[in-house]
Amino acid sequence: MHSWVDGQPADALSLKDRGLAYGDGLFETIAVRCGRPLLLERHLQRLAEGCLRLALSADQALIRSEVLAYAAVLGEGVLKLILTRGDSLRGYAANPVTSARRILQGSALPVYPAAHAEQGICLFACATRLSEQPLLAGLKxxxxxxxxxxxxxxxxxxxxxxxxxxxxxxVIEGVFSNLFLVRQGRLLTADLSRCGVAGVMRAEILCQAESLGIALQVADIGFEQLQQADEVFVCNSVYGIWPVRACAGMRWSAGPLTRKLQGITRALLDA
Structure with a gap:
């Protein structure tokens, strides 16, 4: 399927684009089923927040309409929406009157082993650390x-x-997911005010937990808290929830709270 650039089919981009030169922009990765973009409101809300914080001028109504139109053509798959600040000449200073460039790309839904969701996964403890930058924290x-x-x-x-x-x-997150711990029936996820991505599935899980009366906390997580957890899981808006069964010599089982929330997110993504 063709990519769209500013609403038109295209397979090329200007060499002056600030997204290419500086990473000056935002993106959303949206699951599409039966022509419908899932969790769209959460994706657009995060995108609008990112535009506000980066002072990126973008027509949110136009973005919504293009995402809906592209998803209808894609049918099933993953829609990637990229906003860049558009073209500029050499130098970091941006043209203040430039509107965001809109890029839409489609791909097939990834095929993950069923065991990831059923039996849980192993996490690799990465040596690479996330830089602490509150101005960009939470943004995708x-x-x-x-x-x-x-x-x-x-x-x-x-x-x-x-x-x-x-x-x-x-402890902040996965490479392409957010992380949750369960300890004595309480749900815990990392404070993302310094770094990390505020995932839309993370937001949905926090909302669902609150509505179900599940005790929850957003706070700093030390490595020792990970060791003491009863359950651990990761989540994103494409696969939902994967229980974590092992990491760096630690082991956990997929417990009842993980399974309960997994059922809820599966229903959202299968809708």
């Missing part, structure tokens, strides 16, 4: 070199995902 911006370096640390089939900490040693 185009600067993903830390994730690229972390993902290059393992190539075996045993590990399905990596665990990332920040430069102070706090």
């Amino acid at each position: 911006h185009l600067n993903r070199l830390e994730q690229v370096l972390a993902r290059a640390e393992w190539s075996d089939a045993e590990h399905a995902e990596g665990l990332m900490r920040d430069t102070s040693g706090r």
